[in-house]
Amino acid sequence: MKKFILKKEEDTRGVSYSIDYEKELNDPQFEAVSHKEGPALVIAGAGTGKTRTLIYRVARLIEQGVAPGNILLLTFTRRAAREMLERAGRVLDQRCSKVNGGTFHYYCSRLLHRYAERMGFPENFTILDSSDAIEVIQLLRTELNAAESGKRFPRKNTIYNMLSSAANKQLGLHEIVDSQYPQFREHIDKIEQIAQAYSAYKKKSHVMDFDDLLVQTRDMLRQHKDICQQVSAENRYVMIDEYQDTNALQAELAGLFTWGHNNIMAVGDDAQSIYAFRGADHKNIMEFPNLFRNTRIIKLEENYRSTQRILDLANRLLEQAKDKYDKRLFTNREEGDLPALIKAPDERDQSRFISQMILTMREQGKELREMAVLFRNGRDSFELELELNRKKIPFIKYGGVKFAEAAHIKDVLAHLKVLVNPADAISWNRVLTLLEGIGPKTAADLVAWLTSAQNPYAMDGMQRVSGKYKKQLDSLSMLLTDLKHKDFTTSEIVEHVVNYYRSFCEKRFDDHPKRVKDLETFVGLAQNFTDLDQILNDLSLDPIEQSAVDFESTVEDEAPLVLSTIHSAKGLEWSQVFLIQCLDGILPSGYSIDDADSLDEELRLMYVACTRAADNLYISYPVLQNNTYGEYFSNPSRFIADIGEKELEPWVLVEERDDQQALPPNDAPALPE
DNA sequence: GGGTTGCAAACAGAG
DNA sequence: TTTGCAACCC
Numbered sequence: 264m265k266k267f268i269l270k271k272e273e274d275t276r277g278v279s280y281s282i283d284y285e286k287e288l289n290d291p292q293f294e295a296v297s298h299k300e301g302p303a304l305v306i307a308g309a310g311t312g313k314t315r316t317l318i319y320r321v322a323r324l325i326e327q328g329v330a331p332g333n334i335l336l337l338t339f340t341r342r343a344a345r346e347m348l349e350r351a352g353r354v355l356d357q358r359c360s361k362v363n364g365g366t367f368h369y370y371c372s373r374l375l376h377r378y379a380e381r382m383g384f385p386e387n388f389t390i391l392d393s394s395d396a397i398e399v400i401q402l403l404r405t406e407l408n409a410a411e412s413g414k415r416f417p418r419k420n421t422i423y424n425m426l427s428s429a430a431n432k433q434l435g436l437h438e439i440v441d442s443q444y445p446q447f448r449e450h451i452d453k454i455e456q457i458a459q460a461y462s463a464y465k466k467k468s469h470v471m472d473f474d475d476l477l478v479q480t481r482d483m484l485r486q487h488k489d490i491c492q493q494v495s496a497e498n499r500y501v502m503i504d505e506y507q508d509t510n511a512l513q514a515e516l517a518g519l520f521t522w523g524h525n526n527i528m529a530v531g532d533d534a535q536s537i538y539a540f541r542g543a544d545h546k547n548i549m550e551f552p553n554l555f556r557n558t559r560i561i562k563l564e565e566n567y568r569s570t571q572r573i574l575d576l577a578n579r580l581l582e583q584a585k586d587k588y589d590k591r592l593f594t595n596r597e598e599g600d601l602p603a604l605i606k607a608p609d610e611r612d613q614s615r616f617i618s619q620m621i622l623t624m625r626e627q628g629k630e631l632r633e634m635a636v637l638f639r640n641g642r643d644s645f646e647l648e649l650e651l652n653r654k655k656i657p658f659i660k661y662g663g664v665k666f667a668e669a670a671h672i673k674d675v676l677a678h679l680k681v682l683v684n685p686a687d688a689i690s691w692n693r694v695l696t697l698l699e700g701i702g703p704k705t706a707a708d709l710v711a712w713l714t715s716a717q718n719p720y721a722m723d724g725m726q727r728v729s730g731k732y733k734k735q736l737d738s739l740s741m742l743l744t745d746l747k748h749k750d751f752t753t754s755e756i757v758e759h760v761v762n763y764y765r766s767f768c769e770k771r772f773d774d775h776p777k778r779v780k781d782l783e784t785f786v787g788l789a790q791n792f793t794d795l796d797q798i799l800n801d802l803s804l805d806p807i808e809q810s811a812v813d814f815e816s817t818v819e820d821e822a823p824l825v826l827s828t829i830h831s832a833k834g835l836e837w838s839q840v841f842l843i844q845c846l847d848g849i850l851p852s853g854y855s856i857d858d859a860d861s862l863d864e865e866l867r868l869m870y871v872a873c874t875r876a877a878d879n880l881y882i883s884y885p886v887l888q889n890n891t892y893g894e895y896f897s898n899p900s901r902f903i904a905d906i907g908e909k910e911l912e913p914w915v916l917v918e919e920r921d922d923q924q925a926l927p928p929n930d931a932p933a934l935p936e
Numbered sequence: 937g938g939g940t941t942g943c944a945a946a947c948a949g950a951g
Numbered sequence: 952t953t954t955g956c957a958a959c960c961c
Contacts, residue, residue, distance in 0.1 A: 473950090539949095540950085639949085641949085642947080701939090702939045702940080704939085830950065
């Protein structure tokens with residue numbers, strides 16, 4: 264039988280730790296881990312044990328008697344939070360999994376739901392994901408007849424980006440247009456009008472977009488001191504990972520979450536800031552000490568991940584930045600192999616080379632999970648994906664299209680959304696336009712009626728409007744009424760919707776067999792949830808990668824190869840890293856080449872990619888690019904143009920009789936056999 | 937008027 | 952692969 268002992272929580276003198284922190288960490292890591300009260304900023308270069316530091320701090324706080332529920336760990340993705348807490352569980356015990364963790368958006372959403380009633384918004388508000396938001400903007404754009412005059416008016420995606428920029432940078436719309444979209448200055452009035460209509464829409468439809476989650480939470484905590492106090496008392500210790508990618512709004516939230524005690528630890532690396540498009544500014548991290556007085560600054564500088572030669576290349580890259588960083592990564596690891604620069608005749612050859620290298624390494628006993636292929640844009644891996652399929656190499660892709668963004672999944676989600684929130688006009692619109700003969704106009708009329716109806720699911724009294732669609736509307740109405748009023752479990756509801764939707768799916772898509780399979784996966788996935796709100800919330804805030812779904816259905820014993828956009832690879836590492844399509848116009852992106860700041864950001868992106876590699880780094884590019892118009896010659900990335908053979912060793916692909924092999928130019932180490 | 941269909945053009949990055 | 956626009960059908 265366990266006995267209780269009385270102990271003051273703050274008194275850590277008598278704590279006997281089950282982990283020997285001092286031995287398992289280096290000095291600055293230990294300093295960070297044993298930091299207790301007040302603000303701290305940990306500047307942690309790539310591979311310096313940043314995650315390890317966070318994990319051990321969580322463990323140590325818990326060992327000191329802090330309740331896990333009083334620790335908040337904010338990370339960039341929920342995947343990162345899960346992995347971190349799992350690792351913390353391994354060094355300590357399952358108490359770690361009770362720590363609050365997730366993204367700013369996720370945590371804010373929880374707070375807003377919790378205090379919805381106090382704030383006077385409906386607690387069944389749903390989240391307007393970016394594709395829904397863009398659709399709403401499109402509707403308003405046509406409604407306001409904004410694009411009339413033949414002059415180029417911003418497209419819906421662009422308008423969405425403007426609004427999002429304004430929210431995240433805390434600037435007025437006109438300032439954003441002025442500085443970032445000068446070509447649309449003349450349309451500012453129309454854009455403002457759309458912005459207003461968009462906010463009105465969100466209010467009326469009981470939805471919040473991603474930015475609202477942050478803005479509304481900020482406003483709530485600013486205006487209601489009692490809520491703010493309650494929240495900050497609960498979060499006795501807050502840790503923020505990847506702080507270099509937070510924006511001013513998130514920084515303010517961080518302050519509010521720790522209001523009154525400032526027990527906040529931010530961890531990050533200004534050289535790895537790659538989210539400027541979301542309002543992050545790489546200089547923000549240096550502002551932290553100004554925001555929080557008496558900040559203790561701790562620097563982690565020793566790299567444990569990569570060989571010295573990989574770091575040499577990384578350091579060399581950073582030297583090219585317009586804004587300098589006082590940073591040079593070093594390691595006590597061995598020299599290692601020189602990073603390779605592979606010039607392939609065309610993209611197809613690049614893919615063949617990569618997949619062949621991967622197979623060779625696998626034959627030598629390396630596991631696929633130790634390798635990764637990185638690229639700038641989601642589409643840069645399409646060619647390679649075909650080749651991997653041909654060679655039957657299992658892979659999982661991060662970044663690019665998400666499960667919840669695929670058209671067929673969105674169709675099903677729309678049905679679920681109208682069940683949770685009947686005011687959600689855009690989802691009604693989606694549900695209705697599926698029906699034969701109903702287009703935007705008819706749908707708009709029906710939606711106007713439905714969103715103000717007493718009992719929208721019954722759709723009675725609507726026949727007058729509906730005439731020739733009556734039969735289809737009846738079966739829709741029957742489905743929704745049943746689902747609303749009968750007692751179904753969440754996965755049963757999803758199953759019914761999927762059954763109803765199946766025939767539409769078959770009519771709509773040529774590749775319906777694959778999509779129907781996805782839908783079945785979705786039904787299975789729904790079993791993990793107890794209520795619909797939660798599925799919708801989780802799918803928009805923590806989107807599953809599309810290929811993760813494919814992968815589950817072809818379960819093999821082998822962990823798959825990772826393909827990832829550089830953005831999605833942040834914080835991760837692999838023994839063997841391939842960086843493909845390293846071309847001028849791709850990395851750096853063609854969007855960035857006129858602007859020195861964006862160019863610096865692209866350079867940091869390249870830096871992030873290279874520092875993911877522990878043992879070997881292969882950078883490749885095709886000489887001949889193909890697109891729909893034909894073939895053209897392309898140039899390697901300007902970032903590697905000036906780097907000499909002593910830091911980046913050029914390889915050429917030589918065609919052999921049966922298969923190809925890469926050969927170093929002279930007598931440098933040959934490819935693994 | 938409103939819906940459907942077909943062709944030309946553009947396509948980031950993520951919560 | 953999706954989106955914008957214009958011609959074409961009910």
